[in-house]
Amino acid sequence: MxxxxxxxxxxxxxxxxxxxxxxxxxxxxxxxxxxxxxxxxxxxxxxxxxxxxxxxxxxxxxxxxxxxxxxxxxxxxxxxxxxVWPTRKEAMQMTGYVFAFVFLMALYMWLTDKTLEWVLYDLILGWSH
CATH class of the missing domain: 1.10.287 (Helix Hairpins)
Incomplete structure (x- = not known):
């Protein structure tokens, strides 16, 4: 029903x-x-x-x-x-979590990009910058 x-x-x-x-x-x-x-x-x-x-x-x-x-x-x-709106403390904590996650993801993507760049250009193709 x-x-x-x-x-x-x-x-x-x-x-x-x-x-x-x-x-x-x-x-x-x-x-x-x-x-x-x-x-x-x-x-x-x-x-x-x-x-x-x-x-x-x-x-x-x-x-x-x-x-x-x-x-x-x-x-x-x-x-x-x-x-039910979050308190100021809850909002600040969640904002901090979001910033930390974005920073960690940016760091991870930068490291992945640099690693792939090194593997592809330096090891496989033998090009130097």
Missing amino acids: STQEPTVETVSTGADKAKLAGAAVLLLASVVAFYYLGKQDLWLRVLALLALLGAAIALFFTSESGKQLIGFGRDSVREVKKV
Whole structure:
């Protein structure tokens, strides 16, 4: 028996698709307006860009996809609050272990490289540097 919650698929309605299309059009319109107003003052161009971007975002968040994104964000915040973060001492110890491991691996790889270089070039091929 599965303890997992059943997933529910929502069917995208025509109105929902229209909202998403409208948000895409507003997004495109914000960029077009910014460049169309090229001879105007910068503050006016930025204001038009931000206003149309804000409208696009607002329209997106009224769609089913936007509501799902908001729900996902809320669930993510709820899960992050459940995390047990390490103490400073634990974090410093683990960081030290990581640095020590990286140093040892770098040393091992350097020694392996130099050994193979010596075997290949000096012993087998007889080349000297």
